[in-house]
Amino acid sequence: MFELPEYVVLANQINKTLLGKKVHGGNLGNSPHKFVWYNRSQDEFNRLVKGKVVGEAKVRGRWLFIPLQPGYTLVFGECGGKILYHPAGKAPPKKYHLFVNFTDETFITATTQMWGAMELYEQGQELKREYIKDMQPTPLDPEFTYTYFDNLIQEAEAEKKRSVKSLLTQDQLIPGLGNAIAQDILFQARLHPRHSLSDLSSRQSKVLFDAILNTIDEIIAGGGRYDEYDLFEQKGKYVRIMDKNALKSPCPRCAGEVKKIQYLGGSCYFCLNCQR
Ligand SMILES: [Zn+2]
CATH class of the missing domain: 3.20.190.10 (MutM-like, N-terminal)
Incomplete structure (x- = not known):
């Protein structure tokens, strides 16, 4: 997708x-x-x-x-x-x-x-149109500042108990992100997909915010992910860090074990050691 x-x-x-x-x-x-x-x-x-x-x-x-x-x-x-x-x-x-x-x-x-x-x-x-008319700010909109993001976390957490993966992929809280990009964002932010939003320190939420913007920028710079095609039927050059291929080797950051779980409607790949 x-x-x-x-x-x-x-x-x-x-x-x-x-x-x-x-x-x-x-x-x-x-x-x-x-x-x-x-x-x-x-x-x-x-x-x-x-x-x-x-x-x-x-x-x-x-x-x-x-x-x-x-x-x-x-x-x-x-x-x-x-x-x-x-x-x-x-x-x-x-x-x-x-x-x-x-x-x-x-x-x-x-x-x-x-x-x-x-x-x-x-x-x-x-x-x-439905899904467009009520769309919240996306990470590429000028309104998507750290202050906005911090408020979003607090509102999302007040509504119901959520994990960081839920923040990234559910209910269009952050429009444009999906299961694939979420894996690499969580890797960059060193967060386990199930890490609860209520346990997120302000330092961790700042790191997560930066990871969202940086990962999007890197994928755009690479012309898309390596498993998607562009307008000229060329695959993107951005190689995903945490996907099914990551299971074959140790974590590229700490050499820890990469694990797969099913969680919130999709497979999650993460490092058992450095994503907490
Ligand atoms: Zn690791």
């Missing part, structure tokens, strides 16, 4: 590659998939995108917004899989869930694994 950094990488590439292109037409794919959320019929989608010009793409959390001007926004949200650019003359992938081609005969396709939104809104209406 794409997380915040992969969406930023895609948006940057879209802005370098697609900005200003004129849409020839589009469709909702060749492979019906019941967990792709559409809000348009085939005909409607093709009619509405035709003749529009690609504007500057933006990201919030796990949502990518591509203006189709005038008047519309193409929205990808909560997807994994591939969003790909294809030069003129290339064959599309066998299966895809969205297709948009341009007057210069280049095109994009999107194919999701599991689920994801691929929706077209009248400009501004996307901001009223």
Whole structure:
């Protein structure tokens, strides 16, 4: 699944590659998939995108917004899989869930694994969509300061007992983070996934805050995680520290044993020795 950094990488590439292109037409794919959320019929989608010009793409959390001007926004949200650019003359992938081609005969396709939104809104209406309208500040927003983060921890903890993994991955408290990036953030912050928020010292919460921002920056700088694809179907160069491959070797920091547990809807990988 794409997380915040992969969406930023895609948006940057879209802005370098697609900005200003004129849409020839589009469709909702060749492979019906019941967990792709559409809000348009085939005909409607093709009619509405035709003749529009690609504007500057933006990201919030796990949502990518591509203006189709005038008047519309193409929205990808909560997807994994591939969003790909294809030069003129290339064959599309066998299966895809969205297709948009341009007057210069280049095109994009999107194919999701599991689920994801691929929706077209009248400009501004996307901001009223569920999950977007009430989105809290994401780590890339200017409001996401340490003061904000510290308050967020206190509010989240007052509401119910939570662990640091819950803070990072549940209830969209920090939009854009998912199970994959959370592993490396917790490694950098030297925190066990189950470490209770109520036991977090102010020093630890500052370290956690820095780990969130630094990990996001590093993944963006690497062009995404090594198990995700960018717009040109290249894998990212950011090698995850704590994932299933980490089980094969000792902890890269302290040589302690790396352990796997199932916790809060996903596998967690962490060092038994240096993550407490
Ligand atoms: Zn360790």
